Amino acid sequence: DAKTTQPPSMDCAEGRAANLPCNHSTISGNEYVYWYRQIHSQGPQYIIHGLKNNETNEMASLIITEDRKSSTLILPHATLRDTAVYYCIVRVNDYKLSFGAGTTVTVRA
């Protein structure tokens, strides 16, 4: 799997959009970008995934650059409950998810 680079931590104000960057410069054409989050020792929660096109669901939006070397997860209106570790994972034809260190996001009131 292509490796990913995420900032170790970031703060966000409640009610504002949170933009979480992820670099995956060695990504291959058939590798998907997945985002999960983990709230304080709970099970990782699936957020969204994409291949080439931007994706949106009820939780977040995923913006993938045209060259696919980076992506941004957008939480449109962050709440205190969005405080968590966010993992960006690049995956292709592989059964496992390879979690890195992720980004610790703290939403402040």
Add this chain to the structure above:
Amino acid sequence: DSGVTQTPKHLITATGQRVTLRCSPRSGDLSVYWYQQSLDQGLQFLIQYYNGEERAKGNILERFSAQQFPDLHSELNLSSLELGDSALYFCASSDPGGGGYTDTQYFGPGTRLTVL
């Protein structure tokens, strides 16, 4: 709620003992994955079962074993426990409806194992 259930939530045992962790996948999911999360190693893939058969192995110790039963629930058996086995153990399930290997995995709440 992901629909994946795990029991027990907490388990405290002594070194050298054997424990069994149980996982029930989401209704209809055929694949079950086990992951270990310790403080110093992060989330590590252990093993995957698909419809009763082992499909992939990760960093699973020989002291650990797993199986998936006909009703699709899975058990992870940990034996000769050591202090270093203390960790959170997560189960995930997925539905290979798309036929590919990038099926979305949904995680259970985990079992916290403490070895004293």
